[in-house]
Amino acid sequence: MIKLKTPQSYVAVVPSILSADQLNLAKAISFAEQGGADWLHIDIMDGHFVPNLSFGPATVACINKKTVLAQDVHLMVEYPEAFINSFVKAGASALTLHIEAKGDLKILLSQIKKQGVAAGISIKPDTKPQEILPYVELLDLILVMTVYPGFGGQGFLENGPAQISGVREIIKRSGRQIWLEVDGGINKETARGAVKAGANALVAGNAIFGARDIAKAITEIREAADAS
Numbered sequence: 001m002i003k004l005k006t007p008q009s010y011v012a013v014v015p016s017i018l019s020a021d022q023l024n025l026a027k028a029i030s031f032a033e034q035g036g037a038d039w040l041h042i043d044i045m046d047g048h049f050v051p052n053l054s055f056g057p058a059t060v061a062c063i064n065k066k067t068v069l070a071q072d073v074h075l076m077v078e079y080p081e082a083f084i085n086s087f088v089k090a091g092a093s094a095l096t097l098h099i100e101a102k103g104d105l106k107i108l109l110s111q112i113k114k115q116g117v118a119a120g121i122s123i124k125p126d127t128k129p130q131e132i133l134p135y136v137e138l139l140d141l142i143l144v145m146t147v148y149p150g151f152g153g154q155g156f157l158e159n160g161p162a163q164i165s166g167v168r169e170i171i172k173r174s175g176r177q178i179w180l181e182v183d184g185g186i187n188k189e190t191a192r193g194a195v196k197a198g199a200n201a202l203v204a205g206n207a208i209f210g211a212r213d214i215a216k217a218i219t220e221i222r223e224a225a226d227a228s
């Protein structure tokens with residue numbers, strides 16, 4: 001398993017394979033890797049927590065054999081407990097659970113950390129950043145959703161910057177090294193506002209894998225982030 005580094009001085013650009021050509025995933029991943037992606041974002045959906053289906057542990061295991069990039073696994077599932085061990089075994093670098101999911105999240109986050117995997121928590125657009133407070137000591141990553149989860153290609157929601165700056169404040173106060181990742185509607189235009197509000201990792205699906213030139217799309221998002 002590839003370890004996720006602690007937050008660095010740069011902004012991580014994280015392509016989400018949800019928008020990649022599913023019959024040419026290996027090609028898409030290799031373009032992303034050569035184009036300078038920092039990690040890969042893998043969306044896991046169960047058809048209950050979100051009204052869609054996507055990948056499973058076998059996808060993560062296969063990707064692991066093909067890339068040197070860390071896999072940032074976003075669990076949009078109602079019962080994360082049922083899946084944690086399989087994704088750890090498959091080689092996930094980070095596992096992010098939703099605060100709105102079922103189960104004892106403290107126990108689950110500790111279980112992830114104990115196995116050497118970075119532990120993350122995600123909030124949907126209507127969840128208040130303060131709800132993260134009880135978990136902060138266990139976190140390596142916080143994922144702020146700036147669309148309603150389930151589908152790629154949606155627009156960045158208006159309350160995104162407020163959500164991001166609320167989480168940034170919590171991280172600052174904790175004094176801990178926690179990634180602040182933003183997911184949903186990120187492109188070269190919205191990247192700027194997300195970074196200004198405090199993000200240091202940007203997930204982008206449609207803006208990267210929907211582009212004709214994947215490397216160029218990554219560079220454009222990175223440049224927008226650096227200019228913020």
Ligand code: DX5
Pocket residue numbers: 016017018019041043074147148149150151152153154183184185186203204205206207
């Ligand atoms: C949505 C997923 C996202 C998705 C983002 O539920 O969590 O990771 O791939 O896609 P874009 O960047 O197209 O909004």
Ligand code: ZN
Pocket residue numbers: 016041042043074183203
């Ligand atoms: Zn995601």
